[in-house]
Amino acid sequence: MSAPERIPPRGVTTTGRADADLLARGELTVRGRIREASNAALYCTVAHEGREAACVYKPVAGERPLWDFPDGTLARREVAAYAVSEATGWGLVPPTVLRDGPYGEGMCQLWIEVFPQAELLALVDAEEPEPGWKAIGFAEAGEGRTALLVHADDERLRRLAVLDAVINNADRKGGHLLPTADGRLYGIDHGVTFNAEDKLRTLLWGWAGEPLTGEAVEVLKDLQGALEAGGALAATLAALVTPAEVDATRARVAALLESGRHPEPGGDWPAIPWPPV
Secondary structure, three states: OOOOOOOOOOOOOHHHHHHHHHHHHOEEEEEEEOOOOOOOOEEEEEEEOOEEEEEEEEEHHHOOOEOOEOOOOHHHHHHHHHHHHHHHOOOOOOOEEEEEEOOEEEEEEEOOOOOOOOOOEEEEOOOOOOOOEEEEEEEEOOOOOEEEEEEEOOHHHHHHHHHHHHHOOOOEOHHHEEEOOOOOEEEOOOOOOOOOOOOOOEOOOOOOOOEOOHHHHHHHHHHHHHOOOOOHHHHHHHOOOOHHHHHHHHHHHHHHHHHOEOOOOOOOOOOOOOOOO
16 A cells, blocks of 8 residues: 555635635536435536536435434534635635525535545554554454554645544544545535534544644644634634534634644544444
8 A cells, every 4th residue: 555645735726716606606406316425415516607517415404303413504514614624725625605405505515526546544454554554443344353444644634634623523434535636635524513512533533642733733823813703714603603613613723722732532422433434
């Protein structure tokens, strides 16, 4: 196994803003249903002024109730995750907007074509990961055999691990990682985020307890400023999640800056999602 190629520098592109505008203003046409999704997720196209793109539309009406998240809020949490991603300058979440559609209000997100040859996760018959990989833990590999689950020691994943810690992502599975042919990496499915209680559940534990990169520290400082009362990001989040959840986001950023380290799994919540992929 070889570690994936490292990815681009920090920066928000005008392409992302144009895609978000297309998603918000374009005519939405449903083409089919994504059956693997746990909530209603529709494959669509969106067209406006000569531009067209594929997208995913998740109507609020198709959300399944969850015991630990208020009903009808998952779409807004996905949009909030995009807002935080954009504020980092890392562009880790595809352009995502809240809009009306054929089945009412919902989240609309740019469709990402995946590059299947990219290796980000693996099961290996070893006690320790090879260079270029990080251990997650041991997992059942069938027929009573266990194997070491690893993820790539990749800057893109490390950035995503920081983002997940900020937004309190309760469901970072392998299937939510979308590498592209141009070397980018996107994370999707952020409906169970921003809870005021600690619910971080992810496959990206390889850096747990390690010092944050200098870049991550600078990003977190920027987020801290943007989340202050009157800040642009604070205002955006206030329209999407509860005041207590905005406060909890501020507290998570402050805690990361104070510790200077990636968070470690706690004991009150399963650390790894199931199924992991």
